[in-house]
Amino acid sequence: MFASIYLTSRQHPRGRSFMGRGFAVLFAMVFSMVSLLGAANVHAEVPNAIPPIGTHNGEDVPQPIEFPHDIHADVNEINCMYCHTYARRSKVAGIPPTSKCMGCHSVVATDKPRIQKLTEYWENKQSPDWNKVHDVPDFVHFTHEKHLKRFVFENEGMDVDNVSEVCAFCHGDVKKMTVANKTKPLTMGFCVRCHEANDGPSDCWKCHK
Amino acid sequence: MQTKDINENIAWAKINTDVLRSMENPRMGYWIAVVACLLMVSCAVMAEIYQYQVGMGPGNLNWPHMWDLYIATFVFWIGMSHSGTLLSAILHIIGADWRKPIYRFAEAMTTFSLMTAGLFPIIHLGRVWNMYWVLPYVSDRGIWPNFRSPLIWDAFAITTYLTSSALFLFIGMIPDLAICRDNARGWRQKLYTVLSMGWQGDDRQWRNFRKIYLLMACFLIPLAVSVHSIVSADFAMSIMPGWHITSFPPYFVAGALYSGCAAIITLFIILRYFFRFDEYMTIPILEKTCKLTFAIAMVWSYLTLIEFASVWYGHDPVAKEALVSRFVGPYSPFFWLMLFCGIIVPFALAVERFRRHLPTMFVVSILLNLGMWLERWMIVTPTLATSYYPFAFDVMWPSMVQWAIVFGSFGWFGLLFLIFVKVFPCVSMYEVKEMVFHRRQHNSPEIAKQFHRRASDRQAGDEQPSTGGA
């Protein structure tokens, strides 16, 4: 964990680092609180990236349909961006449209209760209202597009199939969850440390407008 | 007519009893005062709660009047705080021992007016709940306050000043607290035992005590000066006509000492009257204070005129307009009242008959303080009303919300002070004892001589000293 501290307080050209190592000790305190909940997981799969540190145990969020991320992403190894298709093009990742689900589930596993519930939705032409799990304050303008560019598409040596590892930076290991729940703090400190470790922009107006 | 600062034949024991008496069984008047202060404070609290919930709008703050009474009153209270430093530190260093009976409450005033002043920058914030963001704490967000901002300088200066002056007050009180400890019963004794920190008046303690007291005095004087010049920087560092004035730092310092002394006179008279301190807070001491005040008043008046002159001859049209608008603009009545209270009224201090007449002095000192408060208002507001940009010219009159909070701040100050006078000795007993002792020595030189002889030819080791009587 201390290693991570030194990583995050690494020097950048023209001293572009939020925090000097001088404050590493204080960081140690800040982090240790966070990391009591669990050590930061290191992602070897993602080159040129230092994953953000920090964990959070969010309570379970009830959803109209308990969508099993593990089955889709882990067992069937469906790429995250197959369903969350807007992520690479827009600031929002987007919840897959019901039509997309039906694309498969009109034939696949139609006997499962969840699928029947879904079909029901589809038949009376409505889409379920999902409850937002990863929410940031309204004055934070996070864009998925930019982050995917940095870590996936414009990141040589990065295999797009591993995109889930990049998603995991902020969304935790969704592969292991059924209904996603929040496992990263998503606080400003969380963002800032990652930005500074990975040489992200330090301009306030990048995120706050 | 009394001419001596103090009657040197007061027995030390009497000093103890007199002062300790003042700390006990409060009378009706005291409780009335407390209730009155509580009421004032509650007005302010209600106003602030309303403002907290609704926003700064109800205070009638508007574009371009972003600051008004809050900042003016803030400067006023900061100014008030300078008196204590003046009396205890400066006069201590130059060895004017007439300060001794009165510096204690002056210092208390310093601390409490700072505690009052400190509230205003917080009150005037649009988002009070985020006020801690001005502190330079290390957060994992990696953001810092903007150290260029004079408001941050204020934060630093005020905390420093508050810490130092509170410590100064406390350190200076330790021997007296020991006295209290030795005479008190019950909770008071417990309290004083803790506070007096095991003071037993042996020579080691006294020796270090003298050193630290002198040293802190030395620290406090430049601090006091810097604090108020920093407060003046809030204005002088801006580019606003009527604010961006070179002579502001000394001007503010002078104004601060001025209002401080005026406040001392007020409290002097009040305490003397209520606690029957006629033997300690004597007319001659009052007179000396008045003379000092008069001198400072003249300095201030001079700087005021210099400010006008410098703007006038500086010949910056915009700055000139701002100045003229103060003289003839919508706020001019208050401006002229300020000049009257600040420059004309103090001449009453020059007249001995007035100086020795307590009621007159009371009224005068109140007027001076009024003048000083108006001065601050007349610095803040007219500039906002007329500045570089004609389209933004505007006249704004503060609403009840602002007035209530300003009003309440006096209650808050009074409350702190009332508590102080009953819990702590508001006259420094040990120093009055010193004072009396010195006067005695001074008036009976032969005793002193004896000491000198015995000290000088000690190896001669001749006859036993004849004991001079105290």
Next chain:
Amino acid sequence: MSGNDINRRDFLKFMGLGGVGAATLSGCDMPTTVTLEEGKEKVVSYLAPEEYVIPGIGVWYASTCQQCPSSCGIHGRVREGRVLKVEGNPESSVNGGGLCQMAHAGLQSHYNPDRLRKPLIRKGGTLTEVSWKEAWAVVEEKLAASDSAKTGWMTGTVSGHQAVLLDALQEANGSNKHYVYEAINNSVGESVNKAMLGEATPRYRFDKAQSILSFGADFLGTWVSPVHFSKEYAEFRTGDRGVLMVVEPKMTLTGANADFWVPAKPGTEGVLALGIANVLLTKHQADAKLLPASVRKLISEYNVAKVTEVTGVGGDSVVKITNHLKNHAPSIVMSGASAHEHENGYFNATAAMVLNILLGNVGKTIESSGAMPDVKLASKTGSSSAAMRLAADADKGALETLFITGANPVFTVPSYVGLVDKLAKVPFKVSLTSFMDETAALSDVILPLLSSYEDWGTTAAAYQPTEKVIGIQQPLMQPLYAETKGFGDVLLDLLKIQGAEQYGAYTDYYSYLQNALYSLPASVKQGLSDADFWHDSLKKGLIKVGDAKGSLSVKTIDLTAPSFEDNADFPMVLAPSARQGLWDGRLANIPWLQEAPDQITKIFWDSWAELHPSTAKKFGVKEGDVIQVESDQGSIEAQVYIYKGVHPDVVAVPMGQGHENYGRYATNLGVNPLKILSPGTDKVTGEIAAHATRVRISKTGKSSDLARLGGSETQVGRKLVSTVSADVFRRTEGGGNVA
């Protein structure tokens, strides 16, 4: 900024992602800056999105603005199914990318909280909400009962296929009672143009002109097509910069931009024009062969001295104007509301046109603008006489059913007409409107219409500079309220009631419109297939239909000298000035426009009375005092604003305020000057003489600060706006040596 080719209805069915949620900087709840509780906000996903719909990314769609009759082309930014912003459509020849404040505020009339969400019908005297079906049943039944030949329509300016359907409907009804009413109109000007040039709306070439003389034509603010004229004004001002001269009783936005602003006694503009003509003839030997002898004789009577005596305009000013006109040729002379709305309004307009003829502008700076190839699509421009006709017809019981849409006559027609009582004689009144207003309040059935951002339609602007276009009005988002319907759809339904079988085929107006566009001549379609043409025109937001260029020729002119008499009890004249922003009051319920200060006085959220300093001195009133303006028809009270932009004999009160029943933002705000107009119409056209009312003013003793933006009327010596002379400008930037 690309529109897209899809079936827009389907697209608009989709709910937006994240629903309604603009970011809010929550102040008091500190936690928001740290973490947020999960599962608080909802995320609604699409049912079946189109490829190009990317949540979080705005798409621009073209449409046409309906805020005022000049119908500019707009682009609307749509994100997650909500329209967020409108901008000018650069392709539109009307406004070419620019927009006025009223157009921007279209958003707030679309999202207005006071929009009617359900139909209302009058049950026992009070209007009560019912379902559309129920309301429509009432309409059907009433129509069946009534004599369809006695069906009247009062509308605002209508054009395009709505106009086509409306005509068809009235035809089916066998009725010709269509009253096109606009309180702010150029009807006098149009009739004069028609009479003298043979074209109601010729094209004014400001870009070509070197000098403009305007008799109260506020072409930058409220006259005909403000945004278009602003665009041309910019060209007029660049290069070898032209000179703008304005003659009007009260400074309008145009006057505020004039190089030379002259107030003339109200109504005497024509005389001033003749005076200028006189100077032209005597000093500049202008060629007057186009003018009949009678006119020349009349002109010769009006020498400078007499003109000064009648108009109160100094002789030097007359000469100055003339010289400018002469030295900066070619020129344009125009006349507008404050010159038209008099009993001798026609005379004033004619006199202005006479100047054009004398200066040889006709054909140079005043060109023929041709006509719509398909006349049925052409715009039906409004007039105020229409309201008088309506009142008369209603009075003599010629109307059994009256449909009112796009107009609020009860608010804008002077009270002396007694329109309220006369309308009471019409047994069945239907209002087609999005808002409850004074007129709707009187009707028996109110059918809420879709907003202009939800509805389909086509519009042909009355004033069209280059080749004629039809503006496409396409929905920018799905309707907010289920119980509302488009104007076109209502017309179709009515037609179906009338059993006009050729319309039975169309399920809704959308299909009708699509079909109508398909059936446009191939020349218009530029050889595109129907579908492509449809998509293309949706994308552009307009259809170029080409034009039949005509040519202008000076027709017969005849002038009769007017006479002016003073009125001792009512020494002053009321100028109910139109204000760009609230228009004729129809936009008064839009907070943006109420909060945007008036361009001249910088007063917001209120009415005011403008006085000249000398007048104010005479009556001993100062700024902010409340004065009473009294005519023989009643009186109004307003705060005084004093400046040197108004004629000393004139008190100017803007129109648009003083609503009694028009939404939360407009009701009980300010006063309505139109209410106290005294009887009088233009002798020739019968237009209401709104600028001719004689009034007297008196102090009420009340006084308060004006609700006005800005602390100073002057720059107090700072160099904020610095002015250079036109000569310098021409030296440095004239003749095309620009960056």
Next chain:
Amino acid sequence: MKRYYIMGLFSNFEEAFAAISDIRDHKVPGVSVDDVTLKSPIEHPEIEEVLGDRGSPVPKFGLYGAIFGMIAGFFFLASGQATFLVQPSGGKAVIPLPSNIVLAYEMLILFGVLSTVIGFAIAARLMTRRHPLYSEKVSLDQIGVMLELDEKNVNLVKDLFKQHQVLEIREEVAS
């Protein structure tokens, strides 16, 4: 051999000083003036002349505290500013000297004062238990002369005190 604390209370400085100077003049063998502690309600100006000059470390504390405060203050601000680079504002330098100097000045005083106080607390042996022979009279108006000495000298000193009109003598066995 037992050690004793002994304290004599005098009515005024003269007598007390007289007693002390006798001790200094070795009137009592084996008792030096350095064992003498003087307890008084006020500080006598010429006290050094009697007890000899006993120095005080407090000023050093003040000095070092001040120096530390200034330097640490400046670099604390500077490194804060240097690591918070979104801050460039108003065309001013990232590390602006005027403001940093002002703030360093405040830090100088703050730390100066704090360390002075700490120094005082240490040097003056504050927050230690009061001496068993402490007497309230000292805080009132009497002067105490206290010695620590061997049993054999106790009576000699008592006599000495008595010579100088001592008002009261207290003694206690030192632990």
Next chain:
Amino acid sequence: MSLKNVLENWSDYRKTHEDGGHHDYEHMWGMVVDLNKCTGCNACAVSCYSENNLATVGKEKMGKGQGMHWLRMERYWDEPNVGGDEKEFHERGASFLPMMCQQCNAATCEVVCPVAATYHTPDGLNAQVYNRCIGSRYCSNNCPYRLRYFNFYSYYEDAWPEPLNQQLNPDLSVRDKGVMEKCTFCVQRIRTAKDTARREGREVRDGDAVSACAQSCPTKAITFGDLLDENAEVTKLWKFHQVELGKTKQDKANKELRGYRVLEGLNVDPCIMYLDRVREV
């Protein structure tokens, strides 16, 4: 260690505005307002209201001077350097002046913010970070143009009754009480332009980013663009009128050229150039 950082980059951290500032600017967004074309029609102001979620505050508060007009259309009756105010009428009409934040490069507002909520971005913009602002209002006091506006109330609570709130622009925050705000040169549009450019793998071209006011101006009196872009319209205009950044007084070869910056003598170095109003005199 950051102390090392301080010492290593000392000279860099000591750069001031006169030395070209600490940033190596990527863009320098600037504007030209031609007062000869401006008719004072207010379209820009309302466009700004709709683009930037500006709250309408109603008659009473607006009258008290608590309005939120980021872009205010000013109107003056006098013509200081032409004279003629003593005439009986305002013969040369009014002087209109659209006033929005001047995005000063040496902004006095930035210096005094206690929490650095306002600072200078690498785009040469004068940023205001709403969620960092604590509402000391010092910036507004120190703005010579008085172009900063404060949320004296929670305006958003009653400025957008349902469904008006559906019009709010999700690209920027809606401000709550106690926060200072001001014209941002439509930073959200600049951001969109940059993103699009990046998506298409190219540099930002002139005209990609247009502020709401510039876009809606009927007479195109307002030109917006990047002053570092040689081909940008603004840059050309600034060149043509021989106005340069970083000067307190423009020494023009041709004194008759119209370009000037309001109150530029104050050395705040605004990024908006105004062109003189022109009249026949």
